[in-house]
Amino acid sequence: MSIEAFISQYRAHVEQALEQRLAGGDIHPCQLHQAMRYAVLNGGKRIRPILVYATARAVGLEPATLDGPACAVEFIHAFSLIHDDLPAMDDDELRHGKPTCHKAFGEAIALLAGDALQALAFQVLAQDRAMTRQPAIRLHLVATLAQAAGSRGMAGGQAIDLAAVGKELTLAELENMHIHKTGALIRASVLMGALSQEALPAVSLQQLDHYAKCIGLAFQIRDDILDVTADTRTLGKTQGADALLKKPTYPALLGLEGARDHARTLVDEALASLQTFGPEADVLRWIAGYIVERPY
DSSP: OOHHHHHHHHHHHHHHHHHHHSOOTTSSSHHHHHHHHHHHHSOOOOHHHHHHHHHHHHTTOOGGGGHHHHHHHHHHHHHHHHHHHSTTTTOOOEETTEEOHHHHHOHHHHHHHHHHHHHHHHHHHHHOTTSOSOHHHHHHHHHHHHHHHSTTTHHHHHHHHHHHTTOOOOHHHHHHHHHHHTHHHHHHHHHHHHHTOTTOOHHHHHHHHHHHHHHHHHHHHHHHHHHHHSOHHHHSSOTTHHHHTTOOOHHHHHOHHHHHHHHHHHHHHHHHTTTTSOGGGHHHHHHHHHHHHOOO
């Protein structure tokens, strides 16, 4: 299967898997379930689930057996976007070109939808029958996603981000923030795919983890660049929001060209970490390149 066919197939596959795991909008409490579906099924690149599937392929597993981790990481991602968009955080009105969840359903229901999606992510990991039958591996996947979502990961990164508004950070400080805020969930996506292969050598796990760390940072740099160079219609969210909120960004610190160069260096480092893998890791290689070239 070609890289393009793999991406297309598993993007469609995860859409169906996500829809199947969400309660219907006509199930009580209807408004809450409608908000959850709105937040998850309202568009998105599905980079994180694709990373789960692509890593599974790279380590010799059947990608479709990892629907549980793929859906779980996307539910956590959707939960984080709902909360990021709230007035208490980034106060955004657009997401994927449509009103943010709190604009469509009100702040209270949006908060509950985020909370429920977080809980659903771990319910899926605990109950998905297609996943590994090894309890220790399943528990390791739960712990990996929990750490990525919590104070040592995404939530902690958001707290650092809020505290950094209006301040100038060094490159090391900026990268530390985004290793947690954006990078933790991308890293968890790759790790959950890798950890599902119980026979994977420790050195291969370390290489995949380093790949994920590098592309997670590159992803954030590209986000920062697009916030400056793209328009609101292309982005599907408010252009220039970072500057308006006086957030520290890579372009502000390094300049646009410096930020682009830094992203390319990180992608080169990510690709180097896959050198011992064969063509089975080509989708991971493609994703690394896509991250720094994506138009939105």
